[in-house]
Amino acid sequence: MSSHIPPHPAIRYLGVTLDCADPAELAGFYSEALGLPVTVSTDGFVFLSREGSPGLGFYRLDEYRAPSWPDSSVQKQAHLELGVDDLDAAQARLTALGAVVADPQPLPERRRILLDPAGHPFCITL
Numbered sequence: 001m002s003s004h005i006p007p008h009p010a011i012r013y014l015g016v017t018l019d020c021a022d023p024a025e026l027a028g029f030y031s032e033a034l035g036l037p038v039t040v041s042t043d044g045f046v047f048l049s050r051e052g053s054p055g056l057g058f059y060r061l062d063e064y065r066a067p068s069w070p071d072s073s074v075q076k077q078a079h080l081e082l083g084v085d086d087l088d089a090a091q092a093r094l095t096a097l098g099a100v101v102a103d104p105q106p107l108p109e110r111r112r113i114l115l116d117p118a119g120h121p122f123c124i125t126l
Helices: 022-032 085-096
Strands: 015-020 038-041 045-048 054-059 080-083 111-115 121-125
Touching: 015 022, 015 045, 022 038, 022 045, 022 054, 022 085, 085 111, 085 121
Parallel strands: 015 054, 080 121
Antiparallel strands: 038 045, 045 054, 111 121
């Protein structure tokens, strides 16, 4: 292994991509929830973002299996943390969009755990 380390190339964070069965459906949920527009859309991939900011992608996985949180038989691969000003109002909006309130709720006065329409756990936090 060479001791010479090349200079830092221009690398920037673009976003996170979640696997799912239906990228358009899941992107629609997060687009409405976060107010992010679709910037890339193909049959197998959708990306939400604003110019110059990181975004959120959704990739079609034909044999997708939703995480079984809190049971670990199907591990969660990642989860999103969303900041909110009002837990009850945010929870009401997100469940109206298709999210499901998870069980259990360890700290419901500070954070709520929800499942998106594809089953990915995500948190809304004060």
